[in-house]
Amino acid sequence: MNRELRIVIVGAGMAGIATAYTFTQAGFTNLTILEKGSDVGGVWHWNRYPGLTCDVPSQIYQFSFAPKPDWGHLWASGTEIQQYHRDVVERFGLQRYLRFDTEVTEMRYDTADCTWSVTTGAGDTLTADVVVCATGVLHHPFVPDVAGMDSFQGPIVHTASWDPDVVTAGRRIAVIGTGSTGVQVVSALQPDAEAITHFARSPQWILWAPMGLRQPKVLARMMRRWPALHDAAYRRLLWASGILADIVTKPSWRRTLVQSYARWSLRFQIRDPRLRAELTPDYQPLCKRQVVSGSYYRAITRPNARLVTDRIDAFTATGIRTTSGEHHDIDVVVLATGFQAHNYMRPMRIVGRDAMTLDDAWVKGPRAYRMTAIPGFPNLFTVLGPNSPTGSIPLQYSAELTARYIVKWLRRLAAGEVTAVEVTESATDEFNAAVAEALGPTVWNTGCNSWYFTDNGTIDLWPFDRATLTDMLSEPDPAHYRTA
Numbered sequence: 119m120n121r122e123l124r125i126v127i128v129g130a131g132m133a134g135i136a137t138a139y140t141f142t143q144a145g146f147t148n149l150t151i152l153e154k155g156s157d158v159g160g161v162w163h164w165n166r167y168p169g170l171t172c173d174v175p176s177q178i179y180q181f182s183f184a185p186k187p188d189w190g191h192l193w194a195s196g197t198e199i200q201q202y203h204r205d206v207v208e209r210f211g212l213q214r215y216l217r218f219d220t221e222v223t224e225m226r227y228d229t230a231d232c233t234w235s236v237t238t239g240a241g242d243t244l245t246a247d248v249v250v251c252a253t254g255v256l257h258h259p260f261v262p263d264v265a266g267m268d269s270f271q272g273p274i275v276h277t278a279s280w281d282p283d284v285v286t287a288g289r290r291i292a293v294i295g296t297g298s299t300g301v302q303v304v305s306a307l308q309p310d311a312e313a314i315t316h317f318a319r320s321p322q323w324i325l326w327a328p329m330g331l332r333q334p335k336v337l338a339r340m341m342r343r344w345p346a347l348h349d350a351a352y353r354r355l356l357w358a359s360g361i362l363a364d365i366v367t368k369p370s371w372r373r374t375l376v377q378s379y380a381r382w383s384l385r386f387q388i389r390d391p392r393l394r395a396e397l398t399p400d401y402q403p404l405c406k407r408q409v410v411s412g413s414y415y416r417a418i419t420r421p422n423a424r425l426v427t428d429r430i431d432a433f434t435a436t437g438i439r440t441t442s443g444e445h446h447d448i449d450v451v452v453l454a455t456g457f458q459a460h461n462y463m464r465p466m467r468i469v470g471r472d473a474m475t476l477d478d479a480w481v482k483g484p485r486a487y488r489m490t491a492i493p494g495f496p497n498l499f500t501v502l503g504p505n506s507p508t509g510s511i512p513l514q515y516s517a518e519l520t521a522r523y524i525v526k527w528l529r530r531l532a533a534g535e536v537t538a539v540e541v542t543e544s545a546t547d548e549f550n551a552a553v554a555e556a557l558g559p560t561v562w563n564t565g566c567n568s569w570y571f572t573d574n575g576t577i578d579l580w581p582f583d584r585a586t587l588t589d590m591l592s593e594p595d596p597a598h599y600r601t602a
Contacts, residue, residue: 131160
């Protein structure tokens with residue numbers, strides 16, 4: 119290498135960790151990782167609510183370069199996953215590059231010397247030859263605008279900013295939100311609550327799975343003793359993810375089978391016809407981000423639990439009133455209302471070539487080339503950027519693959535072959551047209567309203583299989599970029 123690149127990585131969640139490891143292994147060690155939180159882990163740092171559990175099996179929810187044979191459960195808890203991220207950072211010495219409690223407020227590209235000025239909330243400015251945004255997807259909590267919320271006299275807590283001092287045992291609890299988070303919170307809080315009311319205007323299909331099942335210790339010992347066994351298990355799960363890709367992207371007997379299982383999960387566990395009708399969605403299973411639980415249906419049928427499908431009209435000082443006129447007396451409100459899922463790097467101000475801002479570039483919604491690059495923003499890459507959420511491919515796999523792809527450009531920049539690299543508008547248009555076409559037959563496009571949809575009505579997901587992802591991100595195509 120003829121030049122030591124100054125690289126800034128924004129975000130120390132899963133994507134940032136995968137990127138930092140990949141870069142340092144390739145010899146790029148002039149790194150600074152800026153993290154707005156006080157710890158690594160991203161979504162697993164911000165979310166600490168009761169019942170937090172990964173809905174992906176533990177043995178595939180890990181980095182390929184940091185196998186963990188000894189997960190406590192087959193579906194790991196948020197606490198265990200967060201500790202795993204800390205351990206990975208320490209194991210590979212990545213903490214030396216980290217700056218916590220450092221939020222990026224602005225990034226501005228200088229065309230004259232092909233560098234980025236990165237400004238933090240504290241007013242510091244860093245100069246970078248390359249910026250990688252690994253800011254993730256789910257990190258800006260969505261708080262609904264409901265009349266009277268300020269008048270409620272009890273605590274209101276969002277699951278993404280959980281207050282451990284909030285007392286829930288023996289209290290009357292309202293949980294608002296029906297995704298995985300809402301299902302997990304209801305299941306966790308119901309046993310000790312005086313009463314728990316789940317406000318679920320739009321019910322979710324729930325696949326039953328034994329989420330609380332512990333991983334056998336003998337299995338951990340075997341995989342630790344014979345790493346090849348662990349590698350085989352990981353590869354097998356990757357292969358299985360390919361079957362899931364087929365299920366969600368193409369109508370087939372496999373999709374029909376899984377959808378039938380979702381309907382069976384509801385019929386088998388909910389015997390009350392009225393409650394079953396209230397819990398039955400009006401869209402196909404798998405259309406939204408699939409919820410997996412082994413305890414929710416049991417929890418919602420307990421005497422102290424109640425499902426409310428009426429719309430919320432307003433908060434009062436002592437509870438919640440629905441549009442039917444019924445008032446529910448509540449002590450504690452839990453907002454399981456998700457995130458502003460399409461912000462990505464925003465609200466930071468990003469100014470690229472010719473004074474183009476990211477808001478200008480994304481006026482019709484988030485848009486990138488193969489999840490990694492944005493026209494008008496040279497020497498800036500994204501890891502798990504637009505279209506990166508997947509319903510079938512492990513995010514760790516996507517992040518590691520993307521980071522290795524970026525390394526190909528880093529080597530050319532470091533060798534002095536180029537000083538600036540920017541994806542073309544035409545390549546980005548071509549990719550997004552292919553995405554739109556591929557999304558047509560997917561299950562996500564069968565008539566439900568989910569967080570996958572942007573404000574512009576497009577579906578922000580990866581619609582291809584893992585083989586296509588690997589092919590697209592194996593080697594940069596010079597024809598798709600302009601260089602200087």
